[in-house]
Amino acid sequence: MAYSQKQPDAAAVEEDERQYGSGPLSREELDAKYPHRPHNHSQTFPFHELFKSLFNPLNDIKKRPTGPTVARAKQGPHGPNNPSPHEMRRNIIQRFMSRWRSEVGDDFYPAMRLIVPEKDRDRPMYGLKEKAIGKLLVKLMKISPDSEDGYNLINWKLPGQSTTTRMAGDFAGRCFDVLSKRTMRSTVGNMRIAEVNELLDKLAAAQGESQQLPIFETFYENMNAEELMWLIRIILRQMKLGASEKTILDLWHPDAEALFNVSSNLRRVCWELTDPTQRLDDEEGGIGLMSCFQPQLAQFSMFSFQKMVDRMGVTEDDPEFWIEEKLDGERMQLHMVEDDSVAGGKRFAFWSRKAKDYTYLYGNGFEDDNSALTRHLKDAFDPRVRNIILDGEMITWDPESDLMVPFGTLKTAALEQQKNPFSTGIRPLFRVFDCLYINDQDITKFTLRDRYKALTQSVRDVHRRMEIHSHVVAKSVDEIEPLLRKVVAEASEGLVLKNPRSMYRLNSRNDDWMKVKPEYMTEFGESLDCLIIGGYYGSGHKGGRLSSFLCGLRVTKNIIDSQGANPMKFYSFFKVGGGFRAEDYDKVMYLTAGKWVTWDRKNPPTEYIELGGPDGQYERPDVWIKPSDSVVVEVRAASVGSSDSFKTKFTLRFPRFKRIRTDKDWQSTLSIDDFINLKAKAEADREKEMKVDSSRKRMTKRRKKELVIAGNDSKIKTPYGGPQTKILEGLNFCVLSEMLQPVKKSKAEIEEIIKSNGGSIFQSPTAKEHILCIGDKKVVKVASLIKRGHTNVIKPSWILDALKQAEIDGPGKERFLVPFEPNHMLHVAPESREAIARNVDQYGDSYARDLNPQELKGVLEDMMPIKNSTFSPTAFLSELEQRGKGLGELRGSLFRGCVAYLAPSDGKQNSATELERKVARLRFLFAAGAIAEDLHAEVTHVVVTNEDRGQVRALRQQIAESGRRKIPRVVGWDWVTESWSEGTLLDEERFAVV
Template identity: 65%
Template sequence: MSSSPNGPRDDAMEEDAKSQDGQAALNSEEDLDEQYPDRPHNHSQTLFFHDLLLSLFNPLDGLKKRPTGPVTARAKLGPGSSNPSPHEARRIIIGRFISRWRSDVGDDFYPALRLILPEKDRDRAMYGLKEKAIGKLLVKLLKISPDSEDGYNLLNWKLPGQSTATRMAGDFAGRCYEVMSKREMRTEVGDMRISEVNELLDKLSAASKEENQLPIFEQFYNRMNADELMWLIRIILRQMKVGASEKTILSIWHPDAEALFNVSSSLRRVCWELTDPTKLLEGEETGVALMQCFQPQLAQFQLHSFQKMIDKLGVTPDDPEFWIEEKLDGERMQLHMVEDDNIPGGRRLAFWSRKAKDYTYLYGNGFDDDNAALTRHIRDAFDPRVRNIILDGEMITWDPDTDKMVAFGTLKTAALSEQKNPFQKSGIRPLYRVFDCLYLNDQNVTRFMLKDRRKALEGGVKNVHRRLEIHGYEVADSVEAIDPALRKIVAEASEGLVLKNPRSMYRLNSRNDDWMKVKPEYMLDFGESLDSVVIGGYYGSGHRGGGIGSFLCGLRVDDNHVAAGANPMKCFSFFKVGGGFRVEDFAAIKHMTEGKWHDWDRHHPPTEFIELAGGDRQFERPDVWIKPSDSVVVEVKAASVGASDSFRTNYTLRFPRFKKLRTDKNWESALSLSGFAALKAKIEQESSVQRAFEVDRRRAPTKRVKKEVVIAGTDKRVETPYAGPQTAVFEGLNFCVMTEMLHPQKKRKAEIEQIIKANGGSIFQSPTVKGDMICLGEKRLVPVASLIRKGDTNVVKPAWVLDALKQTEIDGPERKKFLLPFEPNHMFHMADDARQDITSHVDEYGDSYARDVTPDELKQICDNMILPKNSQFSATTFLAELEEHGHGLGEMPGSMFARCVARFFPSDPPQEDIDSQMAKTHFLFGGGVVAESNTDKHITQYVALSEDQEVLKSLREVLASRVGRVPRIVGLKWLQDSWSESTLLDEDRYSINPKAAAKH
């Protein structure tokens, strides 16, 4: 079971209340026509399900396995291109499938899209089926014994196969394919159409018992081959991973598809309202609407100092105000309220989570809802003048006995308890904290500034004590206000802060700098390491499939905690660790524990040896366990320690990483509960006196400033005649050059005019001549500002002139009259009626369809492909959030060095060898940050590029001048071995002692 950082999610969350999530899985055609009178109807039957695989899933999946070469600047590939870039190849595959659907089926793409993006389909209820349950169904369907080789492999899909079937260990759908391909009913492709698959999946989502689910699986089995069944299982599990995001797929269907999905969270609406790609939505149609779940704005992680946060927020000396809010540890929730005479009380309410899950069934649909956990208590929360409203906030758990917020993992339990006992005075309960108002009395207010939305919120909503409350904030105007606010919330055991720009609009489905999280690194640092005993193991997936990929470690229960008559050989679960192991480390542990592991039996857990959190729910239950006396002790280091209900110690380590195997210790000398408590108390005391807060540091792209070459000895300007190309490319065109050129090089107005005239263009000194005229400018001088105010004229940067000439030279004599079209990068100002045409000349990353880009532009394009400027996705943010909530992605090369700041020494060697260059490249690719100076306080490692004694002596002198904790000094082999092993290895194994240099 997954867990939050502060505690496990309730088991009730696993059930997911399928009857409430989908609501109407089996709508009749008549009902749909009545609800959506203008919905499109296909002129032909839907495609076969195997068409979806052969034309879309398999080709996209194949691209993930294809070796990728360098992306060329002119990879503008048509259908006949022999070497498309991976991104363009994906778009071609998806575009062809959509075109085929439109021509062969019709305009209703919804039947296919809900299978392509099953995780985004909110109209179908959850199936309530996970790998184990599907495995049991397949065992019965195939009439094989659970104890047979194939039965065992299905039910224990993370384990290596009983014989040689280990290739698919850790991949459940792949393991199903292995088993079903031996006994498939069809060897050729199946005959089920997409519409039939959807009908059966609707029935499966409504079936809650095995006897109802099994006949549905039997129909699939009889009419599909093994490959189709494998993809069907991925659809049911909502684990497609085809290598194309929903953003890409939606954008190819319609330019406004993503915008409509952001405000509705409905694939059905996207498909039924956007059938013609040439017809765009009006402004109001892309705004939030009542009773339609939208994708909320999110807070950005800040990667630098408090001051840089303030700068990013847009604070200026003239308007320095920003807001500080407490970051709440709950579930993001939006509340919609409308007038409805059919609901008792005259108001209908609806609740949706950030993931668009409908929680109305839990919190209530009206003030008189007798089954409501919340709404029956908030009748007085709304001003009588409020007819309708949309609120954004956080649903948290509150304990009236202590009058404090409780960890998020208890929220579902609190809501269910409140449903059964609505007027209990004690016991935890849900509390809705509101921090934004997005819609009020028929008006969308997302385009208003935050401070104005706040006024609307305070005017329309009143606090209902510990049921619905407006979330408070502190007004600040200097960076000095952040630190005391952070210390205050830490003292109250809260999660962090959110800084907000009160002048900002609300941006749907966006993580931007208007809101910023502040999470302090205030937790306990245990110096070098902790020695803990291994008590359990978890089978891995991916490259660790087929063996134990991570371990559960515990603290020894010592004399102070052993009850009378209890087994003294007992450990409490403390943390899980899977990072930092080399192949030989796994091999060593396997050798030392061979034959001593036992399968975990949840019905008869080994409580005499191991105690987990959660009682009968057995949080963080391992796949296998081992007696402490038979086990090994591992030395582990971590970033910090924090409270957690997921582990029996009530604490766990944050970012634990294996350091080394302690062969010199046994379980009796490992860290005990009392030892941990003493160490914790000691460091807390030191921390309160010595340690200051630091903002979370994560990698951010650095901006490189190109320096101009300055030649000393003269400041005179030399006038030279134009000596460049002379073509007819500008023949018949009129130009008005209004300012000098600033980028990519500086040229005076007269120089630009000279270039234009030499290539056939005519020059005018004002933009008043009749007919088409190209106005060039790159400064907001009075003439340029005047044109912009009029709004109907483009202002083009002078750099376009140089690009047009350069492309003419490249294209050869036969293209001398080719005129380069305008691109967004060429424009200082775009007229509204020209914007769509101009943006169509580049792809979504800014790569030109008509010209060769420069090396600098290519670098920027490649950067955009990794992190587009307008993307809401941040790889470092995503990985950090996964780590925070206990869902790591394992040891991935792109995040291996994410928490490392290295200083390469010497910093400017005369000539780096190829090994040094490659190691640096791997370090940066793995998310590491290269420190710019020896004084950077964040440095975690010095990497010695040479082990020459003079170099080490110089490095020792650098370290001697540092204040505080001294970073490790390692050689290049640390980077090389970490990259080779695909995990961050402990530095101590590669440590270079600089003091040794002093002896020589």
């Protein structure tokens, strides 16, 4: 590694000793563990350099107006003199890192752990949230909690007591607002990054307010308001800079993300990767024992079962895929090594998906007195196993009912097992589904089949303590639905489909593992009338006003009689914040003005409202309202699920506001008995075929097209029946498998193409020297060549590309042979890798041939985001929606999942109406809506203009005759325009056309 050549000055040496001498490992132990760790030649930057040179510039880019009109008018086309926002962010980060290397040295770890604090696993959590920090600052500044500033800090989500509420919902911003009036310094302080890290380490180790307050006092005395604001964001690990940790790691070193994925260790990334020109070896980039890694995750898929299976790459030769039950627990990795210093000779470590160390809970050895699990695993491993890494799910199991307990009780069960290891109560159970390392060998590059074989030969089931997770070997799509129905009936999480031919991909979601969960299915869709009983203040731009509401079910007469309860009593049921437009919020607040009461945790209004949880404080609202003073809202939900967070013990999944029911009062809302009866009826009617709900993803009508050359309408010619060109003359080929992409062709067809263009065919890759091996699948022969490592395996698509380019260039250049490119290769020998990579530019654009439309589209997509990014917009959006978050009020996602059929115009519209229709259509498409050419099965809305309302009857007749199970809504264009104006998807009934 190329470290700084400058000798460290005395101040840098002292700084190094201070910041690395007070952690879990002493400075000497760190030097022994990292013998080549870099040492800075100068002191670290002052802390304020972080936000002046990095944080604020990145935030300024986030605040810039976006959109094509602004980009054209203000920024012009992107280029070297006018970079895109993405390039600007990269430039800002690169400049800061270059300055650090030049002015400080090669040890970037002190800065990195403040830039991406959420990825710093070396520093424990502080145990401080917004309210706790607010109380500390109130005491520090010696102001009354009841004063305006004290109230604003402690109740940061609530509107301020003054008319200024711009900082409501932004805790760090509100802290700046209060601190700027009374900080000890008006200018930036002189604390350096190393000093800040040293104090933050002490803060993480501090116990209670008495130890935390002096540390905050030191920060307060040495920082101005802006420095303190950024410090608070670092403590809360809520930076929101607009640049992901992937970008930051990639700019530090090309292999930084890969090393972080296998180690989850920022310190190791910064200390082992100091020179960007020195790349990691393959072995260095693999997982290691007792080093936490970022696990592979299952993809959220919204495709049909058939499409899911197709995307896993099943073939006629190997149609197999695996179906596992999805477990409702916590993802966990287990590491075990031989260690004579531990009683029993085996040492264990456990880490969660978020790299939290749970060894203290589950045990570090067979004889660990605090073990909730390992003391039961003495017979769990084959005697030949010296060390191993297992991937699985830690779940809670109830031995009495012999059933899995829903998520949320795992830690309680583990703590109980620590106290009483042979208790018959609930316990942690580790279900193992993958083996990634065995006896000093990383096997993540092996197929899932081989890894599972290694797992079954290495691990033995320990009944209801550690067990191998079973799977069903399936060969037909028809096998999925019965299993899904079974897990739905058993209230399980769902299924995971896995590709047994796949290798393990760290920190990745891809089509090799795909989730199928009950809530993805088209099932429950009732509208319910429920009463608002509480409210929650929003954050960000919604700060200072109620943005979501707690709704409840009316307590029934039998409960009132048995408990002597107030007849006007409600149990908490669900929270709703989606579907409201501005006028709906205004109407709710108008009807309830002056009737909201701040929730008092010490004196909750149990006479009227009961919340969930053992202490009756789960999902506690900021304010509550007496039922007789409240309003009834109609909501629609996707499904019902069990939940301990609400008093009813169940809740709605993905509830959405539909309308305010001014015709109803608290006495006519849904009661607990009413809802139970409604739920039972819905379940009894649920006999229809279970299908994936594809309405959430954008559906586009796809037509199978012939592959054409970009800028040329001529089709690809596949020559047969004698030589057509001499482009392959003098070349020897061995075709090892069929062709899969871009078109499917048999081995014989590929050989015929080669012979028709002058090439020679051999059936063995060793039959002659200089044979080009052609293959598109890892059949046995291909796998054998790859294992040897020094033979290139070329995809058949290279042959088609060579023929296409010969056709484009014409007879005068038909001897020009397209060079190999990375996407032409199934396997590249190490000695050829660099030469082949030089045949394309940084985005994968070929220097030697014209691209087809699909390739050109791929190149353009790779330019932004970064090339080879594992980020998938579809998967990201699906995950947000499944977690009930979505994209909020972003207009670019407003109509996602909506497929509209536009009623054809009768041609009588005036120009103004026609223009309005065109604008609304463009808005619909911009906001992720899809437009259908006809009334096919996926259409969710039929949109007509006022002048076309005469067509409605005929359209409804067409819909009725189609026999569709799900009827699309017929709405006017004003549904699109008003939803756009309000920034939220409005209820269609208000705009229904009859």
